[in-house]
Amino acid sequence: MSDEDSLPWSRHIRSTLAALSVYDVPPADPACARMHANENPEPWPAEVMAALADALQRIELGRYPDTSGRSLRAHLARRHGCAPEQVVLGNGSDEIIALLLLALSSPGPAPGIVVTPIPTFVMYGHTARMLGMELREVMLTEDLELPGAPLDDALRGASVCFLARPNNPTGSLWSKERISALVADHPDVVFVIDEAYGAYAPAGSSLWSGASPSNQVHMATLSKVGLAALRVGYCIAHPILALAMNKVRHPYNVSQTSLVLAQTVLARFGSEQAALVSRVVANRARLGEILAGIPGATVLPSAGNLVVVRLSGDDEAPRLAAHLREHDVLVKDVSQQPRLARCLRVSVGTHAELDRLAHALRGWGG
Ligand SMILES: Cc1ncc(COP(=O)(O)O)c(C=O)c1O
Incomplete structure (x- = not known):
């Protein structure tokens, strides 16, 4: 007997979900070197943790947070040189992806078209498929760059294009000029430039400026800069698009604990956060050297907090x-992904985790 016979209501489940799997990561043993999830593993200094504990104590647990995180949005707006109403907060940038696609898709038989290069971050395609949108996946070139004509062709008639810069899982930093040209050449497409890993790219790499074109959205997250536990992501969008996103966003979507802790770190501990990022950048070089020691291996260039080894x-x-x-030692096998045959993706670990990796690799002959 099929589910449809025994559970007649189950035919109401959204039809697009049948082909999707749940994005789930089994809990990792904290005793392992966790180099599989692109986090920033560096510990915060004790004085920061004490200040956060103090801030937590003052939270009124019986009260709702601000509906849209006004105070954190104002802080981010000052930092990025934009108006607060252009900033939308999400429960991680995963939620921002969902809000963008909900706001930019239509009910009916043709909800809209999403373009992504592949391989890239899986939630763009997952969310587009979930909403029944047409997904046009365009293969990166052999050297993991954005393709030429195939990408331009795919963008014709599209609603949204996601470009992660640096990209996950490849670590590549695609050309600023190429992306700016795409944004200018396709004014009817919304380009979401996902700078989740921007902190690890060379200074001045960001594509965001206060004068960005109206069809360019800047997306970022605190997850990759030492605050993954908080689930705070955000985007800066044209006020008309931000307004549309706010209509589909649930009120109070970011918890008061997350708002308070994020704001405390950003307002008071920016230099400590920059130090965590610098340590990862230094350890990325060491990780590359360790991986290059595997017989026959090639380490690919990376501008993120991850290194891909072929x-x-x-x-x-x-x-x-x-x-x-x-x-x-946990790492991610990405060898089944397009263009990444024979590749592992290794997130940058702490010094001690890298020691463990080096030790585990001793004697590995392939
Ligand atoms: C490119 C990219 N964007 C966004 C995210 C989602 O980040 P979060 O939902 O934690 O903000 C990830 C997570 O791995 C990512 O790799």
Whole structure:
């Protein structure tokens, strides 16, 4: 008996969900070196943790937070040189992706078209599929750059294009000039420039400026800069688009604990946060050296807090990922993803985690 017979109501479940799987990551043993989730693993200094504990104590648990996080939005607006009404907060930038696509899709048989290069962050495609939008995935070139004509062709008639810069899982930093030209050439497409990993790219790489064209959205998150536990992401969009997003956003979507902790860090501990980022940038170089020591391996350039290594053996990536897991080191096997054959993605770990990785790799011959 099918579910449809035994549970007649189940035919009401949104039809697009049948082809989707749940984005789920099994809980990782904290004793492992967790180099699989692109976090910033560096510990915050004790005085920052004490200030955060103090801020938490003052939260009135019985009260709702601000409906749209006005105070944090005002802080971010000053930082980015835009109006507060252009800033929309999300429960992580995952929620921002959903708000953007809800606001930019239409009911009916043709909800809209989303363009993404692949490989890239999976939630763009997942959310588009969930909403029944047409998804046009355009393969990156062999050297993981944005393609030429195929991307321009895909953008014709599209509603939204997501470009992660630096990209996950490749770490590539696509040309500013190329992206600006795409944004100018396709004024009827909303380009979401996802700078989740922007803190790890060379200074001055950001594509955001107060004078960005109206079809360019800047998306960012605190998750990758030491605050993943808070789930705070945001975007800066033209006021008309921000207003549309706010109509689909649930009120109070970011908790008071997250708002207060995020604002305390951003307002008072910017230099401590920059130090966490600098440590990861320094450790990225060491991670590259460790991975380059694997016989036959090639380390790809990265502007993010991750490094991709291409191994020489055909089935070496899953075997090495399993070997590292046995040594309590977690990395991500991306070898099944387009253009990433034989590749592992390794997030930058702490100094001690990198020691463990180096130790686990000793004697690995492929
Ligand atoms: C490129 C990119 N954008 C956005 C996100 C989502 O970040 P969050 O929902 O934690 O803000 C991720 C997470 O890995 C990512 O890789």
